[in-house]
Amino acid sequence: MKVRKAVITAAGWGTRFLPITKAHPKEMLPLVTKPLIQYSVEEAINSGIEQIVVITAQGKRAIEDYFDRSFELEHFLEQKGETNLLKEMRELSSLADICYIRQKEQLGLGHAILTAKGIVGKEPFAVLLPDDIIDSKVPVLKQMIEVYEQYKTSVVAVERIASQDTVKYGIIEPKKVSGHIYQVLSLIEKPKPAQAPSNLGVVGKYILTPQIFDALEVTPPGKNQEIQLTDALQLLLKQQTIYAYEFEGVRYDTGTPLGWLKATLAFALRHPDIGQELKEYLHQLI
Ligand code: UTP
Numbered sequence: 628m629k630v631r632k633a634v635i636t637a638a639g640w641g642t643r644f645l646p647i648t649k650a651h652p653k654e655m656l657p658l659v660t661k662p663l664i665q666y667s668v669e670e671a672i673n674s675g676i677e678q679i680v681v682i683t684a685q686g687k688r689a690i691e692d693y694f695d696r697s698f699e700l701e702h703f704l705e706q707k708g709e710t711n712l713l714k715e716m717r718e719l720s721s722l723a724d725i726c727y728i729r730q731k732e733q734l735g736l737g738h739a740i741l742t743a744k745g746i747v748g749k750e751p752f753a754v755l756l757p758d759d760i761i762d763s764k765v766p767v768l769k770q771m772i773e774v775y776e777q778y779k780t781s782v783v784a785v786e787r788i789a790s791q792d793t794v795k796y797g798i799i800e801p802k803k804v805s806g807h808i809y810q811v812l813s814l815i816e817k818p819k820p821a822q823a824p825s826n827l828g829v830v831g832k833y834i835l836t837p838q839i840f841d842a843l844e845v846t847p848p849g850k851n852q853e854i855q856l857t858d859a860l861q862l863l864l865k866q867q868t869i870y871a872y873e874f875e876g877v878r879y880d881t882g883t884p885l886g887w888l889k890a891t892l893a894f895a896l897r898h899p900d901i902g903q904e905l906k907e908y909l910h911q912l913i
Pocket of ligand 1: 636637638639640641642643644682730732733734735736738739756757758882
């Protein structure tokens with residue numbers, strides 16, 4: 628069955644970005660001129676996804692407003708003769724078929740995904756965490772869908788991480804299959820370097836089969852008292868083979884101020900309107 632739906636989880640508190648996230652969704656921080664979440668929406672569309680489910684929470688209304696139509700704004704731009712901007716705003720609101728679910732209590736990533744069970748139904752689906760923005764020729768989700776089509780089972784994206792960073796990721800115990808593909812023998816959430824079975828960390832892109840919902844339903848709270856997707860994947864391993872895909876591309880973790888700044892600089896330096904001037908300014912500054 629084709630992967631048609633993608634779940635984008637955007638209900639977290641964003642504590643690493645406090646205080647701004649007290650009143651502003653992290654997913655709406657700009658990466659040059661577009662908000663972070665738009666990169667995930669565009670990745671999904673460019674990978675052939677037909678419907679996007681965004682998991683939100685209180686204080687995240689700006690996300691819905693952003694992808695919605697604003698007739699007042701369109702009218703204003705029309706009156707001013709701003710035809711290019713008007714076209715851009717209309718394109719933005721018709722980018723994708725997006726629906727929203729509110730996670731009423733922030734009980735973890737696994738719990739957030741479980742709230743999408745009814746909309747996803749009994750088909751394979753993608754999960755994208757908007758923090759992880761990967762710069763690549765072919766969208767990473769598209770690369771992963773190709774792997775899914777080969778094996779017809781769950782696929783997680785992994786990256787080689789520095790060994791002191793295992794405490795920040797779900798880590799897999801891998802068995803090499805070919806090239807960029809590993810079979811996942813086990814997973815552990817945020818282990819200390821000495822307990823980590825490898826330095827392959829799971830990053831925020833997944834293709835999951837609907838059996839993950841059964842696993843999530845019986846997954847008890849784990850690290851930080853949250854229902855962890857990693858723990859549910861470990862349960863799922865009892866029923867199905869899971870593959871890990873070491874993607875091609877450069878990843879930015881925009882969920883931290885430093886990662887966000889690095890991504891902002893990398894993307895802005897390539898921007899046709901501001902890149903050159905920014906480069907000169909940075910030289911001056913240093
Ligand atoms: P994180 O663990 O990075 O949490 O969530 P966070 O809230 O985004 O950021 P910090 O760690 O507090 O700074 C991983 C993903 O899971 C989502 C987040 O929105 C993010 O996409 N999430 C997390 C939920 O949707 N609901 C939750 O209850 C927890």
